[in-house]
Amino acid sequence: MYTSNPLPAFDERRQPDGANSKSAMRADHIGPLDMFKIGVGPSSSHTVGPMIAALEFRNKVESEGLAADDTDLRLEVELFGSLSATGKGHSTDSAVCAGLAGMHPETSPPEEIWAEKDSLSLAPYIEVGEHAIKFQPEKDIFWQGWTIDGKALPHPNTIRFRLWRDNQLLLAQLTVSVGGGFVEQIDPVSGERVSAQRPGEDREVPYPYNSAQEFVLQCQRHNKQPWEIVIANEAALGRSELFLRENLGQILETMESSIKRGLIAEGILPGGLNVRRRAKELHLQLLSGKTPGWAGGDLKPSIYAMSVSEENAAGGRVVTAPTNGSSGIIPAVWRTLKEGHDLSRQMMENGLIVASVVGALVKTHASISGAEVGCQGEVGTSCAMAAAGAVAMLGGSPSQIEQAAEIGIEHHLGMTCDPIKGLVQIPCIERNAMGAVKALNAAALSLASDGTHLVSLDRVLEVMKQTGLEMNQKYKETATGGLALG
Ligand code: SF4
Structure with missing residues (x-):
């Protein structure tokens, strides 16, 4: 039986993302391979x-x-x-x-x-x-x-x-x-989480942190690069650097191949909405210099993001980053930066590691689920992760990384999730295009400053969580409000 009740009996007092579970995870126990998973679209x-x-x-x-x-x-x-x-x-x-x-x-x-x-x-x-x-x-x-x-x-x-x-x-x-x-x-009686999220979740890590501020302090106090902190913690939790890098290499390859496939595919996306794939056509326009003069190469990240999002909408192979709905942003930003900078494979892996810290902080303190907090938790989070990873790859300081992530999320606060027909197509595909551009801008803004800023990432995550809790349920992936109504 299908019930389209727009006002669910969902308990608004519960904390997003399983935080009411007996043992909600700490951010330092959620690693890059938890945040980035190879899977299939659309969600x-x-x-x-x-x-x-x-x-x-x-x-x-x-x-x-x-x-x-x-x-x-x-x-x-x-x-x-x-x-x-x-x-x-x-x-x-x-x-x-x-x-x-x-x-x-x-x-x-x-x-x-x-x-x-x-x-x-x-x-x-x-x-x-x-x-x-x-x-x-x-x-x-x-x-x-x-x-x-x-x-x-x-x-x-x-x-x-x-x-x-x-x-x-x-x-x-x-x-x-x-x-x-x-x-x-979930235990059906108590409502508590009963499964372990990953082996070793009870172990201690050498550089504990559960907030953005603590993460930055760990880097500064120990004079370590941000990815070094994560690599050491992951080793304590049972994932060696070698294992981590082998898997991150596969993740980068999957991201890259999802862009490639998206740039050559054409036709109508499945689902009955009649949405035409546009990435290939836009890319050809770009290559032949037919995009508006002022746009030029600026359309690149948008086109790359759309190519992955179209692959996702078609049920193809993509990487959660942190979700499938927002899977286009990080591949687009990494490829754009790789084309313009001399980035080694290892540095691109380091960028993913730093991006995963931001994703873990959002997951721990707010949510990465559109059904819980709207699209701010998906595209907003991905934008912040991409901005942080970009700054790390371009040599920014831990404070600049934190600032870039803060800018990336701040300007998505309150963004709703209302996909038409429940398909991850409109507004999702273009939203990834916009998210990639915003991520690059957020990275540039923070790299152009000294990392000093008034609103912290931790504060923005509090606001994001509260905004998600107070957001009308119609706008949280229920197909009962906003664009979903046509
Ligand atoms: S609108 Fe909803 S389904 Fe689409 S990307 Fe955003 S959160 Fe995901």
């Missing part, structure tokens, strides 16, 4: 997260030996809140089918991921080990409303999996998808 919270949640449920069914060739076994998936309101446009149901079938957003080919729902419609069985469990997407996925069993949702993006034998419940899993592909398992 990290509505596609990647639900797919990972479905895969985790499938793995549990298998590990607990519950799979059986039994016609009385029934698997049921319920999508709640924003996942239900905009899930069709975000292909949430298709992502769930792929996850239940054992696919992972990072490693499975996008074309196989998107074919799985149709396969299941034709042959409604999920193979788990040597067994097959009946699952028919049209009948067994339920589009629910804004309450769960008469209670407020633990998060606007809630999903429940249940395995039944007749009327006997064999296994249940309640998961929230909190943005950027992060998922958390």
Whole structure:
């Protein structure tokens, strides 16, 4: 059943992004490989997260030996809140089918991921080990409303999996998808987070910080480059520098290939909105000098951002940065800077590391989920991350990095999330173009100053969180207000 209630029973007192969980994570425990994940479009919270949640449920069914060739076994998936309101446009149901079938957003080919729902419609069985469990997407996925069993949702993006034998419940899993592909398992009774977000999350780190101010102080006190602080912390948490850099290299390659694919693809994006891909055409205009004289090369970052965002909207391979909706900004800024500066691969990795610190601070103190705080949490965060990373790559000081991130977020405060038809196309694609330009400007403004500024990044994050809490629910990825109304 689909319920389009514009006024959800979501508890406004809860803290964004799982902060009401028993053990909300500290920023220094969220690393670059948590913030940047290779996946598929169009959404990290509505596609990647639900797919990972479905895969985790499938793995549990298998590990607990519950799979059986039994016609009385029934698997049921319920999508709640924003996942239900905009899930069709975000292909949430298709992502769930792929996850239940054992696919992972990072490693499975996008074309196989998107074919799985149709396969299941034709042959409604999920193979788990040597067994097959009946699952028919049209009948067994339920589009629910804004309450769960008469209670407020633990998060606007809630999903429940249940395995039944007749009327006997064999296994249940309640998961929230909190943005950027992060998922958390929730205890249905207490509402507390019960899953560890990463191995080693209880360990201590050599350079602890949980605010932008503390991060800058750690760099200054120990006379270390910002990325050195993160590399040392990550090593203490179990990820060596070698491991980190190998994976960041893959992330850079995936970002670069998403730009390349976006610059040659053409046609209409899926979803029925009739949005035409424009990146290729704009790029050709740019190369032939046909863009307006005053725009010239300035359109480059916008075109690069649009090429990735169009790939994302088409369900292609992109990197969460920090989300899929905002996945175009960082690749565009990195490529633009690489073309104009002599940046080594290692320096580009360092830029990602610094950008991830900003993303982690936003995740910890506000939210990177459009369903929780609007687009300020997605495009705003990505802009701030890109600005900070750009300053780091161009040799700025820790204070200048913090200032660039602050400028990047400050000028997105209050930005709503109201995608038309729930598709990550309008306003999302152009919003990435604008975010990339703003990020470069924020970096330039801070590099042109000495890093002294009045409003701190920490203060802006407080404001962002409060603005998100007070934002009308219509403007938080519910398809019930703003541009979504047409
Ligand atoms: S409007 Fe912003 S937050 Fe909402 S789906 Fe688009 S990019 Fe994401």
